[in-house]
Amino acid sequence: MSQSKRIVVKIGSSLLAHSQELTLRYAFMHGLLSDIAKLKERGVEVVLMSSGAVALGLNAIHKSPEDAGILDKQAAAAYGQPLLLNAYKQVAHEFGFDIAQILVTIGDMEERRRFINIKNTVERLFDNGIMPIVNENDTVTTEELRVGDNDRLAAKVAQMIQADHLILLTSIDGLYDRPPGDEGAQFIEKLDDVSEYLEAASGTNALGSGGMYTKLQAANMAQHAGCSTIIAEGIIDRPILSVLEGNRRHTECVAKGTPESAWKVWLTNRLQVAGSLILKQDVADALTSKLAPIKHTDIISVADSFQKGDILHVYDEQGQEIARGLTNFSSDEVLLLARHPESSTAELLGYSAVPDVITTKNMVILKESHLSWDVPTESLQSVAC
Template sequence: MPQTLVVKIGTSCLTQPTTGQLALSTIAALVETLSYLRQQGFPVVLVSSGAVGVGCARLHLKERPRKMALKQAVAAVGQGRLMRVYDDLFTSLQQPIAQVLLTRRDLIERSSYVNAYNTFQELLELGVIPIVNENDTVAVEELKFGDNDTLSARVASLIEADWLFLLTDVDRLYSADPRAVPNAEPITVVKAEQLAKLQVTAGSSGSQWGTGGMVTKLAAARIATSAGVRTVITQGRDPQNINKILQGEKLGTQFEPQPRTDKARKRWIAHGLIAKGKLYLDEGAVAAICQGGKSLLAAGIIQVEGHFQPDEAVQLCDRQGVEIALGLANYSSTEIEKIQGHHSEKIPDLLGYAGAETVVHRDNLVIQYCPL
């Protein structure tokens, strides 16, 4: 079975850093590499930044807009231009492409999540390379991915990819920003247990046209590896590195994946949803969830934070606020405040009606980190 690849390229690689104009030689090399990989049988998805940057150049703007409405308008101008360039280059190599624009809402709603998965699968079976970007024109702030590193990690999780390549303006991860600290140590491999503890001075984005930086790439690596996707940070100006890495060369920084869950619903909970609140748990509840694979009962809850409704996602945290799991609540925040600390048989008396015995059932719960 051929391995599925998600490749993300950032604005700093797609455009010239001083002018914001497209770096056509880099884009051409990327198109050639991805077309070759597709011909070799690899299903490929490209997550491409650059719409806002290209729109800025087209409209002769001197800096990236900060106002949401203006940024959305500029993205609408740039997205068409960017896809035109991709389509011309891919067509010259007889490689069909498709445009896929996503918002966070598309992954939060279960039916939309499933539809997105099915659409990607059909496109890949047809031999098409989907080109993905956030639908900046309609996305609202609270439902934005925020950056395309995060978007690419969510897409990799959604389609159950084997690899996520984050193409950036440095050749790998370093202990500090190599542009500012010449003796920064290169990091070649990051094991799953090391990622949460990784200490690096993650710089801001390398270009005024971009929104990412090493912070967002580490966050994306955490999302992707927790979904079982091997993640690589490597130099975006040399897209041929992707094929070399697949052939075993030690380029860039590789983040080893965690074991993948086979349950699609749990992947959706872990990587599609946005938490609307937090539940703080006592030590017994943390142990029951982490070690015993149990559901969360009201008796183990010591504090409720945020406002949410039944069936919305909540973070389950220990006393110190460290997130241990994410799950779907059976009760609203107001209801949980009434029943927290009490045994399940007391729920009908406390609420005035019979409800679920569990606050979060184990089938709707995904463990993120076990402190025990």
């Protein structure tokens, strides 16, 4: 781990804010930024994923974490964000470096052009020795448009900058094979397949929006981007270095060898479903054996409303997710083409286009180690209608 050149460190609200007073835990912040300063001296580039703005702003709007609604949280984030960044800036200056803030929405991470723009911003900050602090923009996001947890968002950032390690600091020392309070719970030091432990990984705290479940989802995303994930307790003294140097126990989710191209990694690792296709079973079976374009005649059902350029989840008739890819048509256009296979695209859409809904260059076949999303049921529209 000492050879790492890029690291993403994610910390949650429960580590930054006292649960009762909802004020900053300065001792933890000092330990955290002291470690980051030492890493920077060794030539390591660090991105910090930090929650905390909402928790720090709740007192100002006279709300508790338990009774705050989405509008309360938006207002709390607006109030708490400058408090949080001012504290980071002051402590970072004590250790001789500077910080910058990048606030993102789910659209920024899911739309390719905006994703690249954020990557370029991070790279320019690195060039100038400035540490980026990234968080979801809670002042403008709604429940429907949120990533919902900084664990998976941190994994997307790790993918973006091709990080060596994603470090998730939390309130416990790592992953157990069952809830850690249960008798006989066994600590997991290293794992390859996170799906084995998803059932045991549940529960959140009042301040945080994610539990161990989202950390395993994040670990799976990072694995396929060639990044190892470390889950460890966010202690005050040397919270990062003590883990990287192997001085205290933690859980490591190992990387899955050499990642595919950055384009295919981006196609595969999603934070939100834009839409879905269900294919004929024989077409789906053939697709898993040999990559081929998906045509409108291959489709049985379409789920959700999507636009050209969105990433779709592709299922077989058994409900097994087999692929993800970028669509050349909107959901309305796909349904129109699929319901009139005898007509040309020019006749139906008013313009000429290759009838491939997803081309091979814009598609990734999922491996067994990828976590699948459940097939939508309520929004399915059958081609046969």
